[in-house]
């Protein structure tokens with residue numbers, strides 16, 4: 001089987017409500033869908049959303065990244081195409097879109113796992129009362145784990161956390177790099193009574209020394225997100241004990257093949273991971289959930305709530321979302 005054609009299109013899915021973090025505000029999920037067709041008629045799909053704030057890529061750079069490499073992949077087998085792809089200098093999201101399509105073309109003898117998984121849901125950064133209302137609504141909708149987004153205002157983060165901790169849900173706190181070392185220490189000291197599952201990427205991606213100090217200091221496990229794109233990043237975090245856990249996302253690492261390398265490393269080193277996503281389309285969520293089922297011993301948390309945020313349900317999902325519960329459709 002050889003690659004015969006690669007094409008792209010831009011797609012958009014409306015959200016129920018705007019998604020707001022320390023880094024951005026969006027009303028739709030916009031993504032590139034890549035279609036890979038083989039000479040035997042097999043067709044596979046991959047996707048990458050615009051995530052300028054995290055990977056630096058937008059729709060146009062993803063399209064141009066794919067256009068840059070596609071000629072080189074024609075007439076290769078999927079296995080050889082994946083090797084060629086990962087040698088190229090291009091954005092990790094553009095790679096992820098191609099990688100997930102090519103990976104799905106490789107025959108897999110393993111039976112697909114069929115577990116019931118639980119995703120968290122994002123509570124966007126808003127004023128305190130709105131965040132409490134959103135959290136209360138999410139719990140009423142069957143969500144058990146809330147991923148709460150905070151920004152620069154540490155007093156707001158402390159006040160909202162202490163109010164949220166009275167609700168019946170587990171809390172993951174994500175500062176998306178907005179805090180300093182001092183802010184984070186202040187936050188930890190002022191939320192001692194709140195039962196927190198994790199604090200995610202409090203400081204800037206490059207501030208590994210600060211991240212390590214926080215991990216040493218904190219009674220709550222620290223999760224590295226923007227600090228870890230590649231397997232090399234993951235090795236650095238683990239070797240220097242900069243964080244307790246790693247958030248793996250297909251768009252950061254360059255696709256399923258690369259995520260598997262990080263997951264195998266994590267498994268060998270007994271490091272638990274979160275499998276996360278950006279705001280993504282259904283095909284990349286399928287790819288992530290297939291991994292989450294395969295590596296359920298390593299993946300302690302799943303942050304794949306995009307389908308819950310779509311205005312209309314997607315019939316391209318291989319999985320049912322019912323409250324926080326995710327099961328395979330067939």
Ligand SMILES: [Mg+2]
Pocket residue numbers: 174176200201225226247
């Ligand atoms: Mg994060």
